[in-house]
Amino acid sequence: YQTCALVKNNPKYRDIPVVMLSSKDGLFDRAKGRVVGAEQYLTKPFTREDLLDAIRTHLLNKNKDA
Numbered sequence: 001y002q003t004c005a006l007v008k009n010n011p012k013y014r015d016i017p018v019v020m021l022s023s024k025d026g027l028f029d030r031a032k033g034r035v036v037g038a039e040q041y042l043t044k045p046f047t048r049e050d051l052l053d054a055i056r057t058h059l060l061n062k063n064k065d066a
Contacts, residue, residue, distance in 0.1 A: 001036045008037030017058035021046070 004020060007013045017039045022029060025043035033041040040054045 001032055004033070004038050005036040017062070019051075019054045019058070021051075 004018050007016060007018060014037075018037060019040045019042060020033045020038040021042050021044065022033070023044045030041045039058060042050055042054060
């Protein structure tokens with residue numbers, strides 16, 4: 001959470017999408033991830049396809065904004 005917050009609070013890096021990967025799957029944990037700025041939160045175990053889908057989502061959103 002601290003690393004995500006540092007990235008999102010830095011004007012130079014705040015537009016970089018962050019996908020958090022965690023073993024914590026509680027509602028509070030997911031909410032905390034959103035609060036610190038994560039665009040997505042995946043819990044372990046996740047599949048290769050889950051991770052690739054998350055990356056694709058943010059790449060497609062970035063390309064739409066360009």
